[in-house]
Amino acid sequence: MDTKILVLEDYISTGKLSETDREKLKEAAAVIKNGGLAAFPTETVYGLGGNALMKDAAKKIYAAKGRPSDNPLIVHISDLKDLKGIVRDIPEAAGLLSERFWPGPMTMIFNKSEAIPYETTGGLDTVAVRFPSDPVASLLISYAKVPIAAPSANLSGRPSTTSAEHCIEDLSGRVDMIVDGGSCRIGLESTIIDVTGREPVLLRPGAVTKEMLESVLKMEVIEDAAIKGPLKGGIRPKAPGMKYRHYAPKAPMVLVAPKAAGHTAYVADKILEILRERQPEFKKIAVLCSEECLKELKEKADGETDRADIRLTGSRSDTAGIARGLFKHLREFDEDKADFIIAEGYPEDELGLAVMNRLKKAAAWQLIYV
Numbered sequence: 001m002d003t004k005i006l007v008l009e010d011y012i013s014t015g016k017l018s019e020t021d022r023e024k025l026k027e028a029a030a031v032i033k034n035g036g037l038a039a040f041p042t043e044t045v046y047g048l049g050g051n052a053l054m055k056d057a058a059k060k061i062y063a064a065k066g067r068p069s070d071n072p073l074i075v076h077i078s079d080l081k082d083l084k085g086i087v088r089d090i091p092e093a094a095g096l097l098s099e100r101f102w103p104g105p106m107t108m109i110f111n112k113s114e115a116i117p118y119e120t121t122g123g124l125d126t127v128a129v130r131f132p133s134d135p136v137a138s139l140l141i142s143y144a145k146v147p148i149a150a151p152s153a154n155l156s157g158r159p160s161t162t163s164a165e166h167c168i169e170d171l172s173g174r175v176d177m178i179v180d181g182g183s184c185r186i187g188l189e190s191t192i193i194d195v196t197g198r199e200p201v202l203l204r205p206g207a208v209t210k211e212m213l214e215s216v217l218k219m220e221v222i223e224d225a226a227i228k229g230p231l232k233g234g235i236r237p238k239a240p241g242m243k244y245r246h247y248a249p250k251a252p253m254v255l256v257a258p259k260a261a262g263h264t265a266y267v268a269d270k271i272l273e274i275l276r277e278r279q280p281e282f283k284k285i286a287v288l289c290s291e292e293c294l295k296e297l298k299e300k301a302d303g304e305t306d307r308a309d310i311r312l313t314g315s316r317s318d319t320a321g322i323a324r325g326l327f328k329h330l331r332e333f334d335e336d337k338a339d340f341i342i343a344e345g346y347p348e349d350e351l352g353l354a355v356m357n358r359l360k361k362a363a364a365w366q367l368i369y370v
């Protein structure tokens with residue numbers, strides 16, 4: 001299949017959608033409405049969009065990603081009015097959260113209406129719904145005049161894509177169209193919260209943090225067990241996608257994280273210890289760490305850091321910056337053919353919970369607390 005790439009040139013250079021850009025979005029919207037696939041940017045990551053009301057579109061999405069078809073898709077809307085048609089009921093908690101966080105990087109689970117085929121929900125009676133704030137995504141959805149089912153636009157098992165370049169790398173030849181709208185502002189997938197039960201449950205952490213959800217709901221939000229640790233045999237995560245080994249670079253990876261906020265000073269010591277231990281064994285060790293950690297490493301190292309491939313996540317104090325660049329780094333480890341990766345971990349509060357969830361999965365839960 002030939003994949004047509006539509007570059008939103010004016011939007012990328014000025015931040016505003018010109019008439020030419022809009023025409024391109026109309027073209028992509030028509031492809032989706034008529035049953036084809038188009039990848040597009042959102043504020044979180046790129047999505048691989050198809051018509052959420054068509055069974056065959058869902059099947060095509062699973063095939064393009066190489067994704068197991070029991071893994072449900074998120075349905076994207078561009079107007080709160082569109083919610084009623086696709087869900088059976090709107091719980092009170094959903095009303096409160098949508099008022100505060102939609103449009104934005106938050107997905108909620110609802111009981112699905114008959115309009116949504118089981119192919120879209122991987123056979124579940126529930127549907128995940130998101131109302132993105134990104135102007136490209138929301139205009140595309142409104143032009144399509146149908147809800148758009150879109151998983152992250154990456155091959156199954158690879159990190160989500162946060163730029164058109166990465167999206168093209170994974171999906172060129174597998175979808176009808178890719179809309180290039182530049183880099184994604186947040187860089188991690190949306191927060192997923194299940195509001196169908198008596199207690200709200202956080203299924204996947206994201207930029208709308210657990211703390212933010214709790215402050216609106218004025219109650220505790222339960223964290224699904226799959227967020228912080230590997231699931232013990234037999235237990236299923238509530239979001240089926242959380243069970244797959246996501247985000248994983250090809251090389252083995254170990255994560256060194258502080259037990260408590262005051263323990264960051266021990267992280268560099270441990271990274272250096274691992275470097276010393278492993279350098280004789282591996283040709284190319286990559287280290288993913290903050291500027292602060294690198295400074296500490298350099299002060300203590302005796303040439304070890306010169307031999308390592310250091311990648312900077314940014315400043316420890318800028319968790320949003322760390323989140324934005326994370327998937328790009330994880331992809332680059334493969335390109336650079338790193339054969340062992342050591343990554344710095346961060347405290348698991350606020351956005352740190354989402355960053356650590358992705359890092360832990362990338363490391364296949366190989367985690368050392370110091």
Ligand code: TXA
Nearest residue numbers: 044046047072126127128151152189190239240241242
């Ligand atoms: O930021 C995002 O959410 C991006 C952009 C494109 O919107 N999309 C995204 O989709 O990350 P995907 O398919 O890569 O991840 C969706 C996650 C999966 O873990 C899936 O199992 C879960 O949402 N999910 C979808 N429907 C669900 C449902 N009905 N119940 C529980 N989990 C669900």
Ligand code: MG
Nearest residue numbers: 151152160241
């Ligand atoms: Mg995904």
